[in-house]
Amino acid sequence: MRKLLLPVTTLLATALLTFSCQKSTKVIVAQPVFVQGLFSLTGNWSSLGITSKAALELAQEDINAYLAKKDSRFSISVAVSDTKLETAAAQSLYTTDVYNRNVKFVIGPQSSAEVAAIKGQVDASQVIVVSQSSTAGSLAVDDNIFRFCPPDKIEGVASGATIFTQGATGLVTVARDDAGNKGLQTATGAAFTAKGGEVSAIAPYAITTSDYTTVIAAVKAEVARLTTSKGAGKVAVYLASFDEGIELFKLASAEPTLNSIKWYGGDGIVLSTALTGNAVAAEFAIKTGFFAPSFGLPTSLQSKWQPVADRIKAKTGIEPDAYALAAYDALWTIAYTLETTNGHADDFAKLRAAFIAEANKDTGIVGADALDEFGDRASGTFDYFGIVKDGASYKWALVGKSE
Template sequence: MKIRSIMKLFLSLRSLGLLLIATLIIFPGCNNKSSDSNPAYNEILIGALLPISTYDEGILGKATMQYAVDDFNAFLIKAGSPDRFKLVIADTESDSSTTIQAVEELYAQGVRLLAGGPSSSMELGAIMDYINVHQMLMLNAYSTAPSLAIMDDNIFRLVTDDTKQSKAISKYLNFDGISAVIVVWRHDNYGQGLSEAFATDYVAAGGTLINSIPYDISTTEFSSLTSELNSQIIAAKSQYGSENVGICCFGFDETTMLFEDASAQSDLGTVKWYGCDGNAVINEMASNPVSAAFALQVNFTALNVGLGTADFTPKNAANLSERVQLATGLQPNVNTLSAYDAVRIFGNCYLATNNQEVELIKSVLPEICSTYNFLGITRELNEAGDLLNANYIFWKIETSGSSNIWNTSATYFADGDYIELKH
């Protein structure tokens, strides 16, 4: 079937809810005969580097991307195409060395298209050279480190870098009356990049940065750190007043363990805490009785790139979120949903070029992204190949019946540089 016919059929199927997740990028060595009962089908491999064994993000990403593949295969069947997509997942174990091995294994299997993960900037930084040298193409949905915003490489990101996030955090702290803050951050390119950007923005806005404390990314026991932090908070409260002092924690899932140890300190529960996109909507934090209680006590507020606003979630995003949550029992975040978009955008690129060459797909990617808006967020890219701009939604843990859940609380509007509380 010719491409124009396929596109016409796709447009008619959208009304029936069949989603175009067309990752028809066929690289040399990628177009393998299927091993299933019908050898006439061609398998097109899509690689996903995910933390399957370490973080909930891996479970969520796997389910979401498999839905993307299944949805598009349904479209291919309807179109009479002989092609079928196959998701090939490699576990990164949230480790840079393992991620390098994983991308090498995917390449050896014929994968040239990487969508979604890896889920951290540290892991992405470890494989950037490999991807560029071996002419792979990645559309990442997780990494935000400013240091990875590089022009003319083969890595694109569907999220804004942390120079945008830092402005949103700084604006929110000022909005919330916090004039002095201590920052605790994971010591990798993500934590360092965000903490440095935040320090610049917060101080420029008139805030006082009391201290900036890194911790090793392998830390699982935070009693020493929280003891040191407690002493500094006691002094800060005396100097600035409890109501004016806050703590920013720029970390990942380990924030749950940090909160457990922080809850045992005398004064860490007496000031407000703020987070980032790395620890927003962490399912383990909400389900852990100790960490959830502490998050409620300190009014912990974290943020992520916004799909819609705190008051409104676009229909497609809401439907996909519900679908993933029913399948996994976990609450997905914007990164998980963006991994779905990554597959769809690559498919649109293939349909636009009708060609399997990576350079041709890459050449139309910015234009495709500039008009793409399936989940309620425009995916226009900047000159470094990252999401140009986005609002941010702030999240808090709240009690719902006998459970704790994450819910939206405010929106940062980037164009106007202002905060609006949820109505």
């Protein structure tokens, strides 16, 4: 009997050992899901592009650590291309880096002009595009482009109300001729008018403009006209621009009637390192009390967004705003979406529905990601930033919040 048991026992032990070894050496290979970033890294509005790139890189790191702990069968792989804030570059990069590589997720582009430029390509392909900073109301349509920031109708209401509350009854508005900035000019002007103010809208200047003399002359003429009817100290200027606004500031600084009144800006220039790097423009901003809105960071969630903001600043040397941090949230929403599909992106209708569902239930580091019927962030407040002198240099500082 003992002779019979010995071989059976030995065989059983060997089988268990083999099974144990197989189980301990089993490795789950996480298949990468590619996400393409389209940001301005060297062109206009590069401050946001650089911080958004860092935000994606940090989100990738954090997400993959989270997925690894769950033995997930997929991972996130991020690549970022430089659009230089140029529409032609955005279109070309969409073709080469998204469509040709069969990438299903894009974060960016930054500007509404770039988003509008690639919309036809997006409509013709099954790709989810999430812009962290496009605001144009003209892009508020039901498609596969989602925007994780408040659209211009929300920012314009906040800016117009703030300008009126600060005492202006006449407002001259001027904007770069692109979808986002024109949308802000229109929305801000409409909100200011609704409060009882009078608006004089200067025709938008061309993107290719290099000499802004005629633009400043038109602003000066309208300021004079409104001052005649409204009185001294009752007229302000609102400028919706990107970094080229610096050139307008430099010209306006030499005009007594323009450097002695209040100026306000749109989100395209807020936290721009190009502005703080130009002494003439920075001094003009200080003298005129200039400030511009950035999508607001909720104090109630500071324990979530501050550590990420600190990591981005350590990586780039630039203080990130909520638009950059929204890019961080966008990648997490994509990751949560892929969890529901086990990393698969072949059923686009299911993928799109899952993305919308995840966005509507998720609270990221900058707040609820809930979308409206057009796929844009449904709500938001704004932080106002102005320029202050810090020794021999200049920096942006928080100067207020929208109601």
